[in-house]
Amino acid sequence: MSLWERLQALARIGAAPDGQGLVRWPFTPAEAEAVAQVRAWMEADGLRTRRDGAGNLFGRREGTDPAAAAVLVGSHLDTVRGGGSYDGALGVLGAMEAVAGLPALRRPVEVVAFTNEEGNRYPALLGSRALTGALLPDELDRRDPDGMPLREAMAAAGLDPAALAGCAAQPGRYAAYLELHIEQGPVLEASGTPAGIVERIAGLRMGTATLLGRADHAGTTPMDRRADALHAAAGALSAAYAAADGLGRPAVLTCGRLTLRPGSPNVVPAAVELTLDMRDAEVGRLDRLAEAAHAAFAAAAEAHGVKLRWEMRPGTPPTPMDPGLCDILEAAARDLGLPCLRMTSGAGHDAMAVARIMPAAMVFVPCRGGRSHTPDEYASPEACANGAALLREAVRRCAS
Ligand SMILES: [Zn+2]
Structure with a gap:
C-alpha cells in the first residue's frame, strides 16, 4: 500500500458521529482501531512492534550495530x-514510508505513534512526555471533560495505569528524533515552498482574566455611574491586540472564550471572564507580550472602577530544535532538490x-489554505510524498 492509500484508509477510522471529520480521542475504541491498523502495517513492513505503558506504539528496525x-x-x-x-x-505513516525505503544502516530506527498529543481529553503530549519522564505529579488523576480520571480511561482501554511512570526511555537509547507534520498554517503554501524546517516551537502563555464590576439597569444607569466589566474588557483587549500587532510575527494573542455574567441583554455586565492564549518564538518577546496584556487589563480595570483577577499559568517556554539536525534536514532537502x-x-x-532528552527537529509540508483541526484539512499526495522523501534522506544521514 502506498503512503497515500494508507492515509486514506486511516482517515476512515474514527469518523465523528455528526459526520464532520474525525474524533480519535485517546483511550477510545476509535484510537484502539487506528493503533491496531498501524501496528499491522508496521509488521507487514517488517518492523518489530511493541506498545509501552502510555499506549505509545513503536515499530523497530535493527541496525548493523x-x-x-x-x-x-x-x-x-x-x-x-x-x-x-x-x-x-x-508523521506516523510518512515515517513508515521513509523507513521502508532505507538501505541497511548502522543505527536502529524506531517509528513511534505517540498517545494523546492533542490534549482534548487529557493534558497534551501525554505519550511523548511519558517517554521523557516529564509526567505531571497528578497525571493519573486528571479528568476528561466527562469527569473520568486518566487511570480509569487507561484501564478501560486495557492499559495498566501503574505502568505509565515506567515509560521513560533509558539514557542513550535514542540518538535523535525527527517528526514530519503538516504546517497547519499558510506560510509554505503562500510562498510556494514544498518543505519547512522547524527551527523552534513557539512558547505559550495562557490563562484567564476576570473583570469584576457591578450589575445595573441598562436603561437607568448613566454611563459615568457604571462599573461595566465588559466596557473595561473591550478597551483592555483592544490594547492587548495592539501589543501583539506591534511585536509582529510570530507573536500571536487570542481571546477564544468570553463569558459574561449575568449575561442578560438589559443588564450591565457584572463580570467578564476571558481566556488569553499568547505565543512567540522568544521568551523575552513572550514576556513583553504577557506584560503588555496585563498592563492593558490593569489600566482598563482602574479606569472603569472594576476589579481585575489575572490568572496566568506558567505555560511552556519556546523550544529550540537541534541546530545540527536542522542542518542535516537542509542538506537532505538540497540533495533532493526541494526548496x-x-x-x-x-x-x-x-x-x-x-x-528535552534528545536532539529533535521537524519537517513541515504545506496544507491547503493552511487549514487544520477541521475536516477541510488537506495535504496533496505530492506534499505528503515530498515530506516522506525528505524524512527518509534525513533518517539515512542520522542513522549511518
Ligand atoms: Zn499534530
Missing part, C-alpha cells in the same frame, strides 16, 4: 474533535516534549 542508539521518527494518531486526516497521521524554508512552529508538537 546492535549497540548503537536508535533514530526515533514519528508523530501521533489521536485527533481533536472534528479533526482532519493529516495532522499526526502523516525549503526555516521557520517557527506556532503549534505545539511531540517534538517539543522529546527535545
Whole structure:
C-alpha cells in the first residue's frame, strides 16, 4: 500500500458521529482501531512492534550495530474533535514510508505513534512526555471533560495505569528524533515552498482574566455611574491586540472564550471572564507580550472602577530544535532538490516534549489554505510524498 492509500484508509477510522471529520480521542475504541491498523502495517513492513505503558506504539528496525542508539521518527494518531486526516497521521505513516525505503544502516530506527498529543481529553503530549519522564505529579488523576480520571480511561482501554511512570526511555537509547507534520498554517503554501524546517516551537502563555464590576439597569444607569466589566474588557483587549500587532510575527494573542455574567441583554455586565492564549518564538518577546496584556487589563480595570483577577499559568517556554539536525534536514532537502524554508512552529508538537532528552527537529509540508483541526484539512499526495522523501534522506544521514 502506498503512503497515500494508507492515509486514506486511516482517515476512515474514527469518523465523528455528526459526520464532520474525525474524533480519535485517546483511550477510545476509535484510537484502539487506528493503533491496531498501524501496528499491522508496521509488521507487514517488517518492523518489530511493541506498545509501552502510555499506549505509545513503536515499530523497530535493527541496525548493523546492535549497540548503537536508535533514530526515533514519528508523530501521533489521536485527533481533536472534528479533526482532519493529516495532522499526526502523516508523521506516523510518512515515517513508515521513509523507513521502508532505507538501505541497511548502522543505527536502529524506531517509528513511534505517540498517545494523546492533542490534549482534548487529557493534558497534551501525554505519550511523548511519558517517554521523557516529564509526567505531571497528578497525571493519573486528571479528568476528561466527562469527569473520568486518566487511570480509569487507561484501564478501560486495557492499559495498566501503574505502568505509565515506567515509560521513560533509558539514557542513550535514542540518538535523535525527527517528526514530519503538516504546517497547519499558510506560510509554505503562500510562498510556494514544498518543505519547512522547524527551527523552534513557539512558547505559550495562557490563562484567564476576570473583570469584576457591578450589575445595573441598562436603561437607568448613566454611563459615568457604571462599573461595566465588559466596557473595561473591550478597551483592555483592544490594547492587548495592539501589543501583539506591534511585536509582529510570530507573536500571536487570542481571546477564544468570553463569558459574561449575568449575561442578560438589559443588564450591565457584572463580570467578564476571558481566556488569553499568547505565543512567540522568544521568551523575552513572550514576556513583553504577557506584560503588555496585563498592563492593558490593569489600566482598563482602574479606569472603569472594576476589579481585575489575572490568572496566568506558567505555560511552556519556546523550544529550540537541534541546530545540527536542522542542518542535516537542509542538506537532505538540497540533495533532493526541494526548496525549503526555516521557520517557527506556532503549534505545539511531540517534538517539543522529546527535545528535552534528545536532539529533535521537524519537517513541515504545506496544507491547503493552511487549514487544520477541521475536516477541510488537506495535504496533496505530492506534499505528503515530498515530506516522506525528505524524512527518509534525513533518517539515512542520522542513522549511518
Ligand atoms: Zn499534530
